[in-house]
Amino acid sequence: MKQYGKVISKLRKENNMTQAELGAKLNVTYQAVSKWENDQSQPDFATMVEMAKLFNVPLNVFVDENTETVTDNIHDDPVIGYCKTCGIAVRKENLAQERPYILCKDCFEDLAKQEKEAREKAEADEAERIRKEKEDAVAADKRNKHVRDKGLIWSAVITGILLVIGIISVIITGKNIPVTLLGVFGGAIFCYTFIAQLFWKGFIAETCLFGGKIVGMPGVIFTFDLDGFIFLIAMKILFALLRMTIFIATFLISACFAIICSPFTFVPAMLRVRRYGLDND
Numbered sequence: 001m002k003q004y005g006k007v008i009s010k011l012r013k014e015n016n017m018t019q020a021e022l023g024a025k026l027n028v029t030y031q032a033v034s035k036w037e038n039d040q041s042q043p044d045f046a047t048m049v050e051m052a053k054l055f056n057v058p059l060n061v062f063v064d065e066n067t068e069t070v071t072d073n074i075h076d077d078p079v080i081g082y083c084k085t086c087g088i089a090v091r092k093e094n095l096a097q098e099r100p101y102i103l104c105k106d107c108f109e110d111l112a113k114q115e116k117e118a119r120e121k122a123e124a125d126e127a128e129r130i131r132k133e134k135e136d137a138v139a140a141d142k143r144n145k146h147v148r149d150k151g152l153i154w155s156a157v158i159t160g161i162l163l164v165i166g167i168i169s170v171i172i173t174g175k176n177i178p179v180t181l182l183g184v185f186g187g188a189i190f191c192y193t194f195i196a197q198l199f200w201k202g203f204i205a206e207t208c209l210f211g212g213k214i215v216g217m218p219g220v221i222f223t224f225d226l227d228g229f230i231f232l233i234a235m236k237i238l239f240a241l242l243r244m245t246i247f248i249a250t251f252l253i254s255a256c257f258a259i260i261c262s263p264f265t266f267v268p269a270m271l272r273v274r275r276y277g278l279d280n281d
Contacts, residue, residue: 004048004062005039011055012037015082015089026050056094056104083107148273151199159192193266194259202269207258208251 012022012033019037020030026047035041043051052059080090080098085107096108103111166184170177197204 004042005037007061008033008043008051009037011051011057011061015055022054025054056089056091085111144273147199148270151196154199155192155195158195159188162191163188189263190259194262197258197262197266197269200269200273202272203265204258204262204269207254207261210254 008022012019017025018030019033023030023033026033026043028047032041032043036043048062049059052061080092080095081102083090083104084101085103090102090104094104094106095102096105097103163184166187167181170180170184173180194204198208199205
């Protein structure tokens with residue numbers, strides 16, 4: 001039986017490993033390592049291959065007849081350090097990086113591969129994000145254009161109908177036709193700019209929404225008898241009419257103010273919608 005004990009012991013000590021640490025890396029007990037080093041048993045071929053890889057030595061270290069000569073000569077190149085990732089002894093022949101920490105060639109290649117994959121994934125994610133943003137921007141532009149055009153078309157249709165009705169009425173009445181027609185066309189301008197802006201978010205739409213607020217009314221104190229219930233019903237009706245009156249009045253006031261302002265805000269509102277979209281005020 002070949003004597004492997006001296007070789008294994010020397011390699012283990014050169015790599016600053018205990019018998020237990022070596023056994024853990026080879027999936028054997030430290031007692032097995034001890035028996036190898038004391039030549040009471042020997043590792044199988046697969047285990048010798050693993051030890052050769054672990055110690056970064058040729059396999060013939062374990063099979064050469066002159067083991068003393070082999071172990072004396074295999075490590076003429078001194079140990080520089082130990083790989084931070086896998087822990088093997090690193091010499092000049094398998095050194096890939098010395099600073100900021102030591103890496104063997106295999107671990108350095110694995111790290112470079114991982115960094116390349118991470119970089120490619122980040123670039124792919126960034127490209128996907130840009131593509132998604134472009135798609136969202138295109139969809140938003142289409143949506144904004146649809147709503148903008150919808151406002152312009154509906155305002156043109158409604159204004160056109162009212163304009164035709166106004167012209168016919170002026171012709172039928174026949175009173176002061178030039179001045180009356182001028183008023184009709186002026187009203188058409190206010191109508192067109194007002195209706196169009198109702199479809200867009202902006203000053204005109206918000207002004208109209210500001211009006212027509214439902215206001216709260218005070219509670220009613222009544223007695224639990226017929227007269228009390230009649231009084232309660234009467235006050236509820238009165239408060240309902242009062243709330244409706246306030247609703248209509250505030251809505252009309254806000255709408256009138258919005259109509260007066262609409263010709264002056266129409267062009268800025270259309271440019272804002274065209275440039276920034278409907279969701280940006």
